[in-house]
Amino acid sequence: MDIVNAFSGHNVVFILEGFLVTLKVAFFAIVLSFIIGCIVGTLRYTRMPVVSPVLAVLVELIRNLPLLLIIFFTRFALPDIGIKLGVENSAIVGLAVFEAAMISEIVRSGLASIDKGQIEAARSSGLGYTRTLWHIVLPQGLRRMMPPMVSQFISLLKDTSLAIVISLPDLMHNAKIVIGQSYNYTIPILALVALLYFAVNYALSLAARRMENKLT
Incomplete structure (x- = not known):
């Protein structure tokens, strides 16, 4: 194990550059999946004729496919039908599509958990279905x-x-490339990678716990 050379300035910068790409791809995938998931989940909740059943089929199809297959599809299959995406955009689209299916189920379930009595009360007070959904159901x-x-x-x-x-x-x-320079870099570099993933994911976990505490 060669910690000193593994953490040379060049190697650390190279690893951090890869980490920035990871954060960038994750950020845009999160934004897209949130938007698409909210729209799809809300449409499924409204049980619109034709639209809701079709979306249900698509969501179940995507949820039951391996994410790896979807990433391969966006990178290597879409160009065959005239849609050419770069490596980063392929990863973003593949991740966003897969996660949007998951998010849509969370949205649909969350909306369905709202007490129907509140919806009936809002409707009886004169609010239309759309305004009830927007002002009563969605915020909760x-x-x-x-x-x-x-x-x-x-x-x-x-x-x-x-x-x-x-x-x-x-x-x-990038970590794989650095490790490829010397077998002695394996443990230090993988430890650094684990630390970076842990730092971001733990911060998100803390945010999720605080949200749960506020809601309970």
Whole structure:
């Protein structure tokens, strides 16, 4: 084990550059999956004819596919139908699609957990269905959804490591290159990678716990 050379300035900078790519991909994937998941989950909750059943099928299909397969698809299959994405964008789209399916279930379940008595009271007071959904159901539902959503986003951050298969220059990819320089770098570099993942995920975990405490 060669700690000194493993943590040379060049190697540490290279690892941190990969970590920034990981954070970047995770951030945009989280934003996209949140937006898409909220829209899909809300549409499923409303049980719109045709739309809701079709979305239900798509969500179940995506949820039951390996994330690795979806990442491969966005990188290597989409170009065959004229959609060409770079490595980073392929990873973002693949992660966002998969996580959006998960988020949509959280949203649908969260909205469904709201007491129907409140909805009936709002409707009887003259509020339309859309305004009831927007002013009564969504605000309460979102508060209940946030802790499981944060947990899902933690999983997303860890899942970015799967994009190594499409050569995304992320944390794991760069760590693999550094380790390739010398077998003696393996333990120090993997320890650094673990520390970086842990630091971000633990911070998100603390945020999720605080949200849960506020809601209870």
